[in-house]
Amino acid sequence: MGVSEPSGTPVVGEVPAVDVRDLAMRYGDVTAVDGLTLTVAPHTVTSILGPNGAGKTTTIETCEGFRSPHAGSVRVLGLDPVADAHLLRPRVGVMLQSGGAWSGARSREMLQHIASLHAHPLDVDLLIERLDMGSYGTTPYRRLSGGQQQRLSLAMAIVGRPELLFLDEPTAGLDPAARRSTWELIAELRSSGVTIVLTTHFMDEAEALSDQVHIVDGGRVIASGTPQMLAASGSENTVRFTASPGLDVVDLMRALPHDTKVDEVTPGAYVVAGAVDPQLLATLATWCASQGVLTESLLVERQTLEDRFLELTGKALR
């Protein structure tokens, strides 16, 4: 399961923070979630990654106790999110995908209100400062920009000092600077011992933040693992290089490991596809030297999580 650095105090055999088994959810005839299974280890960041309509929000809202599973089971901190809602609500922070504030409430007032429902909330003014919300503390919610609403929503999720956080698309609509600072905050929450589950359709976000990624499509998990594992488990990576036209690609293939393919795609432009590692690059360089060939450019293309996602789902993320 999740690669977890011992920044919190993960104990072997600890109850998973979230344990979803064979979850099915239907809206009328539409099946939104179809046999989804995933677990979240405590003190980790887990991303649920998928295109629109994949069932991300339905899954996360079932974990938040807003819906009862039609089939399968959901346990959050070892409890039933619907039956034990009163026990979970103080312990779980929730960031909704949109809305969640009175249109006439001022941002600081709204945050203060949520804080006042908790026993040991964060200091509201410090949190406002940390999230750079000071300039719109007295602005009514309806006049906030989308990004400002997102920040307030995130602030409301963490102000009660939860041990588990559900963030539904935490950086949707944020500018790059705000997005970066949200990432930093999520990393800091994690190192402070908070377990975080987030949905996103930003690949780089999942890659940068997560210990564990679950790729969801059509209401089920189609791949799980660390971002590195997922990216690496796909088909081969490639090396592109240019050199003089008409090299003997068959001879080159003979020199390289045996499932490696080489093509001259246009005269002088070559593509090497296979398990690209330093050894392969060294062999390639040696072969070129033995042929008296100077490679003019050489580019290694590592497959990203995004490529892997496309490969798995046949869909672009956005």
Place this chain on the structure above:
Amino acid sequence: MSPAPTRLDLSPRPGAAPRAAMLRAQTAMELRLQTRNAEQVLITMVIPLVLLVLGSQATAVVDLGPGRTIDIITPGILALAVLSTSFTSLAIATGFERRYGIIKRLGASPLPRWGLMFGKIGAVVAIEVVQLTVLSCVGLALGWQPHGGFTAVLQMLALIVLGTAAFGSLGLLIAGTLRAEATLAVANLVYVLLLVGGGLLVPLSRYPEAARHVLELLPSGALGQGLRDSFAGNGPSAFATVVLLIWTVCASLLVSRTFKWE
């Protein structure tokens, strides 16, 4: 803790605030938002006040029947105030709370469902106390002479509790089933219709007989007439009290079955 770049300690320390503190915070928040909202203030304070002042001079326009005009109009205005707060204002506010995900947001907080409900009841009661105080004082200043003494005041309180329960349940019934825009339209339309012809302001005896039999069965007719009878020193009829009770029971049962929090 590890060296933190800020003074914020983000380490988990979960817990719900004490129930009384949550309820206080929720009621205060609802109250602040209501009093800040111009339309809500218009419908709960300005319109009843204007109608009270104009109504005290109404004889030239409508024949309210035997008795001093101000003595007839003031109890009706009190009934209108109850309608505006417990029905129209509550329905609209709740409808938009559903629409904007506030009920969902609060549903994810430690505030329990009953806390949400009691916060609303607390806000409605607080606004009604202000309305009744202001409107009664203005009525008295305009020459209102309530009869029935302390008994009439107790009867008024009982009728207002019942009326608030009946109208409040009806308001939540609309807000919990219709879309926010539809709730807004229906709540305002019902307000205007009942204001004009619901037996709130004009004594039921002034309506044609057929209309009277219908209006007696409406919560507005029952509340308006009950308050007028109380302050005439006669006490509310058992019929009016039963009508309000039946509306309350039926509407609250329906609410508990149909209300959707999001």
